[in-house]
Amino acid sequence: MRPTPVVIIADDDAVLSALIRRKLTGLGFVVHSSDNGHHALQLIRDLGPDLAILDVMMPGVNGYQILKAMKEDASTSNIPVIILTSRNTEEDLVKSFGLGAVDFVSKPVSPSELAKKVMSQVGMRALPELNPEG
């Protein structure tokens, strides 16, 4: 893991994206955001972030399509993904986990609660590197 973990937020809601970005930046993350799916996928491929937060409903490529493309690409398949959605249905939950998301958050969102989930996921990923023996 890099000394400063990198997170990518893909959400076309500028206010929510800015609030999450501000929260994570305050906690020491480097945050890149995008308001459309194509650009977000490109950022993920170029930067190889430590975690991606993907909104389901976005213009162009939606969050599920990005997640699927990430899982099909060996260079991005291990990046943990948190899905954000305003549709809090069991179907969405099942779909998110079925496609390989590590967590699922329904809107409206508490940025501090989301930040805890991000820290937990990034921390979990760091463990093997911190403890190479175990």
Added chain:
Amino acid sequence: MTLPTATIMAAVTYSVFVLFGIILLLFLALVVLRIIMARREGELERKEEEIRPLIYEIISDQDTEKEAYRKIRSYISVVNRVALERVLLECARVVEGPEMELLSYLFDQLGFVDEDIENVQLAHNSKKAESAYHLGVMRAARAVPFLINALSSDNRDVVFASLNSLSRIGTPEAVRALVEHISRDGDIEMMRIAEIIPSHAEAFRPTVREWLETGSVDVRRQTFLIDLGGAMMDPLSVPLLARYMASPDDLVRTHAARALGGTGDMSASGPLMQAMSDPSPAVRVAASDALGRLRCEEAIGPLMDGLSDRAAEVQMSCAFALNKMGNDGQRALDDGIATAERQRAPSRNQGQADLRLMPGPGDAS
């Protein structure tokens, strides 16, 4: 006495010029008004841009309520009040939890709640509706009695905004008033409020069951009630929804099958398995999809039969449903596909043999 033609012509020409002048002046006035409005909006947006970083900082850094209030009073001028309210509202629309609690406190302390309560009582209808909506976004619990009063307005926008806000505020008093109003109001658009607040589903369930019991002669309303019955995820509504599976209307049966799946209750699997032999393919698709959503293992047999249904869309739906049912379902799907292939193979061979027996273009009859 008759006027000379020249005078009449001069009067007409003069009138045309005056009329043209008036139209031109009106047009200019409209253009000036548009420019003033655009400038004001631009000015407001500029002020919002200035305010946003501070508000984002306050929300993200999770300042204490008093500290957040102090910062706003110190750094944001009173003249930027409208812009401040707009920025706080846009944040309140997307956050919840501790951030929303902080925003609620700020709305109250900064006087926005009082302003909107006053508007809900006194303003003209469009302002009243806007303020009623704002009070919900602000989660202003002390506005509940005023929003309940606004439910008696003749204006549907005011009523809808008040219902929406009562559902957002969600205190027991607000939800009780909401359920009472919706059960009296027959308007589908108003009833949709019940659909968009699954968090209050428990409070709505008895009312929705009553609606399902009574039913409606209007198919649009009937299918809406059935959808609502499914959205409530209420096991007690299963027998009521199952009754609609006997409707002569294909559309009603299709919605009922979908709603039965939406209840998430296994007791819905019986009527759904029966519906797998419904004459309408749309009903069979809805039933198989619902069985898949319920992950009902008892339905694996009927769903396997559905793989050889005469309608391709039913076959697809059954395959998707089996795929949702874990290892057993996927094994059944593999077996079903293999069986269907075997069944198709002889008929294909038979078909090829028949083709060979048919007289070709060059054959003499």
